[in-house]
Ligand SMILES: O=C(O)CCC(=O)C(=O)O
């Protein structure tokens with residue numbers, strides 16, 4: 537664990553029901569681990585044999601990497617397809633007799649809709665037999681449901697730090713995970729490239745390249761089988777699988793429908809108004825580009841100051 541950053545331990549709430557969630561946890565808009573919620577028989581049933589038998593031979597698109605620390609910048613992974621049952625078996629074994637890259641390769645599934653450009657992942661549609669074993673807690677209005685996403689990871693796999701734009705319940709069905717989160721107010725310390733942080737090795741970062749990362753306050757916790765991690769929209773998260781595991785995450789909309797981009801099938805496209813604001817800023821940068829350097833630099837600073845003074849409202853309260 538990095539000692540240069542302030543670390544705040546995630547709260548673990550035991551025996552949470554809808555009332556406690558809605559009254560005490562949700563309004564704080566801070567991540568928390570919910571333990572002891574009834575997630576259904578999946579918790580005991582979903583072993584490798586059972587999953588392989590009940591999910592059938594549906595082809596799924598996966599990430600395959602020889603390095604468990606997946607790197608979206610250098611793309612150290614491949615996209616491949618496997619039947620779900622094969623993926624389940626392979627993700628649970630540590631060395632493989634059949635492989636794409638090498639016998640130690642790791643796998644990650646982020647399930648997609650049937651046609652990923654149009655359809656949204658929904659475990660009830662894509663894996664109806666398995667969905668019967670999962671009880672999604674009724675902590676939000678059914679009309680606010682967006683997607684339910686199968687996530688399967690090999691032991692050791694680390695998913696890069698990113699944010700999503702919807703509220704999220706990450707239901708860890710089997711396996712343990714270490715989760716590290718950063719508040720949205722840490723954006724300036726995370727060296728973002730779109731929705732992802734360029735700092736991949738969060739425990740041993742190159743501070744000569746990413747000096748501000750040392751100031752990012754992190755929240756940290758460990759998920760056990762059956763735990764639910766509540767990730768409020770915009771909170772950055774980095775996930776390390778301590779063993780092979782299966783999770784289902786549920787995204788739901790906490791804002792009104794028209795705020796969301798209707799072409800978003802992942803739950804990570806910025807809100808329509810945020811996209812528009814960013815396009816306008818891109819236009820402003822283009823206009824600055826036409827100025828002589830001294831003026832460009834000066835007015836760029838003025839723009840930053842104007843945005844800060846008029847649009848910032850929060851400092852991290854961790
Ligand atoms: O646990 C994982 O595999 C990643 C979870 C995640 O990124 C999410 O639920 O949004």
Ligand SMILES: [Fe+2]
Nearest residue numbers: 698699700773
């Ligand atoms: Fe995510």
